[in-house]
Amino acid sequence: MGGLLAELGKKIADRWFTLLVLPGLLYVAALAAAHALGHAHPFDARRVTDRLETVDADAASAAGLALLGAYLLAAATAGLTAQSLGSLVERLWLAADWAGWPPPLRQLAALRTRGRHRRWTEAVSNYHETREKAAAAHVRARLAANPPIPARPGPALSSPLPSPRELAHRKILRIAAEPPTRPTWMGDRLNDATVRLNRDLGLDLATVWPYLWLTAPDTTRTEIIAARETLTRATTLAGWGLLYLAVAALWWPGLPIAAAVLVTAWRRARTACDMYALLVEATAHLQSADLAHRLGLEPTGPITRETGTALTDLVRTRPPQLDGPVQTVW
Template identity: 30%
Template sequence: MTDLIATVGKKITERWLAAILLPGLLYVAVIGWAVLAGQRHALDLPWLANRLTGLWQQHTSSPGTAVVAIATLLAAAGLAGVAATAAAEDGVHRLWTIRGPQRWLDIRRRKTEARWQGREPQPPRRYLPERATAIGERFRLIGTRIEAQYGLSVTAAWPRIWILTDNDARTLIGTAHRRYYTDTALAAWGLLYLPWTIRWWPAVVIAIAALAVGYRRALASSAVLATLIEATVDAHTTGLAKTLGVDLPEGRLTPEEGNRINNILIKRA
């Protein structure tokens, strides 16, 4: 048990360092650079080195002062990391999954319809884009496709299906979920750098790069996460019906039985 706790603690520490502290230290370093250099000395490294040397000699005359400075730096880095994590979950993810302007949706729908030309049978109209980004559309289509196939509400069914899954499936989904939010956090860091472009113009390069790379990586990780969630539902519909006592005359879940399960799950029957 002691070894297990130590192993878990090590993994948590490594994850905290990689996801929060190290990016936070980089952020604090860049912001310090921006505050000291400004636009005038934006990329003047010799000037910055001399300025930092002077500040260090001025404010670290005693070991206690140095310890306080390092502790303050680590605290600021940790707070920045927490802010980026919160922005990823409550800001960036929501921006990627919003409905978006109607004109933009119309453009995306026309492009999708053009790709569907010649396909038989034609996909249902409900599969046309309804979200502003491809990431948001992937997550929306999880529920849309499952409802079309099984008549099942993913929102109501997912907590029960999660209970029915084994540890291997949970591990796969958990890893994919963390990967997606790591990529989302990278884009969130880009948003945190944007305000500093007023003080230090290179911040705009960092912000755009973080946003672009974060979005590109999230395109891939969201596809993996969405596929795993949908596959898990596909694999456990029969088990869910059996658990709830719903008979499957055709040996598989159909929209009729799916609606019966919905009624049970939301306590309508």
């Protein structure tokens, strides 16, 4: 047992050093270089080398050791700050509790949610109009008196162009698959799984998920944990991007660096959020029948809405009954 705990502690320490301290060392070095260069001489490398020569001259002294310790401490502090900022960014991007945000963030989130819902409604209306036009054109072609002229043979296209209906459907998915209720795409992507499971299977995902998680196979849980950790790493990268804005305040080339880090983090977070939501929804579809069987519901065949509703009611916590006298324990 002691060896297991020691190995686990070693892995945690290695991971903490890799994910936080090493990027922190790079950040502190970039911040020191930005302070040495400034806006007036952004590419004068001699300023940095002169500063490094001064540090090398004092490296063997007590002041140099203190400077090295301060450097390591600053790197660790920067890593923890990036992690905290990443948690804040994750809360903003997922926006699960945006209705409880303080003003004016709540008003801005509500305005953006209404705008996304309006654009989604327009995209859905355009999709149905495009589908109706395509169906009408197909009927007209079938009712035409003249037979269609056979197409001349030509080079085969490796990737045919998407139809207008496919383009209209992609426009819907770029906003949200279900009616938007959150101000961000990532927030709606996670909420879409909950909406579909409730509508199609009668499952309240927040209520049933702990039971699904406990009965899911180890391989399934490993995949979900990996997807969730990928999302966390992406939001932590966004935290580093916010920290690099301090570098940009001292050295203007740091601004494109910070922008590149933030854009990369945003793209990775969207991909990870999509994968995480897909795995959660797939797990609910695959494991709900097994969970219902374990709880004695005995479903026959694929899980139905009636079975999902019964499963949710079975595991939902009910408030206490107040029919009899209330007993107070002091």
